[in-house]
Amino acid sequence: YGLTVLDYYGLTESYPLVANYPFMEVREGSMGRPMPGWDVQILDEDERPVAQGDRGEICLRARSNPHYPLGYWNAPEDSEEVFGGEWFHTKDAASMDEDGYVWYEGRADDVIISSGYRIGPFEVESACLEHPSVAEAAVVASPDEARGYVVKAFIVLAEGHEPSDELGSEIGRFVREHHSAYAYPRRVEFVDELPKTLTGKIRRIELRQREASS
Known part of the structure; x- marks a missing residue:
């Protein structure tokens, strides 16, 4: 329709943190840049900044903006755990470019x-x-004796395609050749539908639990 979509990212606890603004270059697939007034960084498990382009967790420096929440209503212990440290952890992963x-x-x-x-x-x-x-x-970890875990893909096929071992292997090869020599599905399971939330997000946790118990 000739319209530019301006993606943004935020949580209930933190309001919008990252956004595309009308006056900036929009890069397709990116959520944009940190909002003015928020100290947003991509950190590792030890709360250290990751290298440029590397995957890490989106974190917000606590109280870096007057809008930072005081806590959850009538839940002091949860409030201290989530908001009491130097960084607020979103539990979402991302990378940041140059x-x-x-x-x-x-x-x-x-x-x-x-x-x-x-x-x-x-x-x-x-x-x-x-x-x-x-x-x-939908992709989750599947227990494996040799590698600890391997990548497993649950696939809903497009109309006109039938599940088969050959097709599963073909999808794995396709991802390996076009994406990564190590980050590809070594196991593929065809399903009629994927578990989702009411808002349409895939519930990977259900698939992980299913794999862990199988």
Whole structure:
């Protein structure tokens, strides 16, 4: 329709943190740049800034803006745990480029560690969706004796395609060749639908629990 979509990112606890403004260059796929007045950084597990372009957790320096919440209503212990430290942890993963644009990579607690590699499910899902037979994809960690965990993709096929072992292998090869030599689904399971929230977000936690108990 000739319109420019201005993505932004925020939480109930933190208000918008990152946004595309009408006067700035919009980079497709990016959530934009940190909002003025917020000290937003991409940190590792020890609350240290990650290298430029590396995956980390989106964190907000506590009380860096007068809008920073005082806490949860009538929940002092939860308030202290969430808001009492130097950084507010969003539990969302992203990377930041050389110009300060933030690129979402999924939930921080969804990360898959396989043979020492840290793999974000969002990027693998996006690569799966580029295959013409894939309508929807969800990626989780699947226990593996040799690697600890491997990447497993739950796939909803597009109309006109039938599930088969050959197609599962083809999707895995496709992602490996077009995306990454290590961040690709070694296991594929075809499903009729994916578990989702009322707002349409994929509930990876259900798939992780299913894998852990299988």
